[in-house]
Amino acid sequence: MRLILASASPRRLDLLARIGVVPDAVDPAHIDEGVPAGELPRDHALRLAIEKAEAVKARHPDALVLAADTVVAVGRRILPKVEDEATLRTCMKLLSGRRHRVLTGVALAIPGQPTRSRLVETMIAIKRLSDEEIDYYAGHGEWRGKAGGYALQGYGEVYVRHIAGSYSNVVGLPLAETRLLLKSAGYDLA
16 A cells, blocks of 8 residues: 655654655645644644644545654643744743643544544653853754754754653654554555
């Protein structure tokens, strides 16, 4: 059966390759990722993953469609995907010296069956950051387009004091849960 990845994320492609999965096509969903008033981070991540999978399933009804959405949350607050330095600085100051959660919803749309999904949570503690450290990180540019403004797989890792949970979840796709979803749908994995 064909597998479509409903994401343009190069990190997700790289992570899938680690478990021997190469999608037959990449077709991003392009849905509204806004946060409705009162929606909690866990609900938001899972809802978006399911909506992405189902949107792309409509274009590929005979294929498996894998989708994911990663959210960085401080308490009930969902941090944005950072596109500018001012937003980066706001996020880094909020994360500084605190714990936060990285939540990824993973959904697999299967022809003729209901969409299956999982939610994975990883807790991360960031060291207290000086203004100089934030300045230095801002100069790297790896934060652009990242939820919460940092990349655990990049220089952002030096600011992490503690991680509890799935590393691949923080990068953008929890591999253990993704592999189980694919196997449960009959996708051929080694």
